[in-house]
Amino acid sequence: MSTTHAYYPAASLPINMPKQPGYYPATHHQAYSRVSVSPPEAPESVTTSGVTSYEPSATSSSYAGSASEYESSGATSGVDLIEYMGDRLHGTFDPMPLDRSLAKQAQTSGELNAKHRELLELQALAQRRLAGARANFADGMKSAKEVQRDLQWTQKRVTALNERAARKYPGEYKAASQRYPAPVDY
Template structure:
């Protein structure tokens, strides 16, 4: 198995491949840990943990979390910043921002069209109400005109009958000269 390296500004960090086993690097110039452990002050304790002086015989290092934090900053590698930079480089928020802007624009247009449609519906209802009122007035006027015509027709028929009885010769000549239209009742 081969191991891959990610190079940082100060030192490489081993990242094992999928095998799950650690394989030492091929280059002997690098050790397991690329930074040396911090030296504890000679006062005896730091943060409640007894100081630890690594011996030359010991090849492993076990220290407190604060020791690891100080080793990271002393090497110039801040993993949170590094991962944040990697994430910000991998994630491009521009398409998301564009889609949110387009969604907001579409929503605004839809709301405007909905308001316009509601206004047009209210206008159509008002016009329909006015048209119904005009139609009712027109029907009332038509019935009145029909009644007036029927009354006038009865009156004209009565006058013609009286004229025919009173002046039969003149009525006969006038009716021949002015015949009654065919569509008359």
């Protein structure tokens, strides 16, 4: 099964042309360009071996400068489409929203950079504080271990003294331990 597709050209919409005097040519059969004439013919004396060369002479202007002659001669007065389309584009394109969005983007980018720098400073501060807290914790652990060692040594000494007192003075020790009972270990 084959399908065929027909091509229908899209309908073209007319361009609104300004109706100012001097924009439209006297006859509507001319091309829509200010420079719509072919380049000037070189005289026969300038040709060598069939190749035409354009050399500016003292009496006539060069080819690049001759466009102003065509324009000012009035022989071809047409609509300059590039200029017309440029004017239309400038008339319809409003750069203000783009400028506002660029300014907002720059402002947001600056605020984001400031917050990023602030975050980096806070991160460095937190790292310094963490290092200080670790050092304090290490010192505290060292002190706690020293206190634990001292308490163990003291406990051994108290236990040894109690045993010696119980052996040497058993009656007094029993009366004192009933009057002042030892604390219960948890």
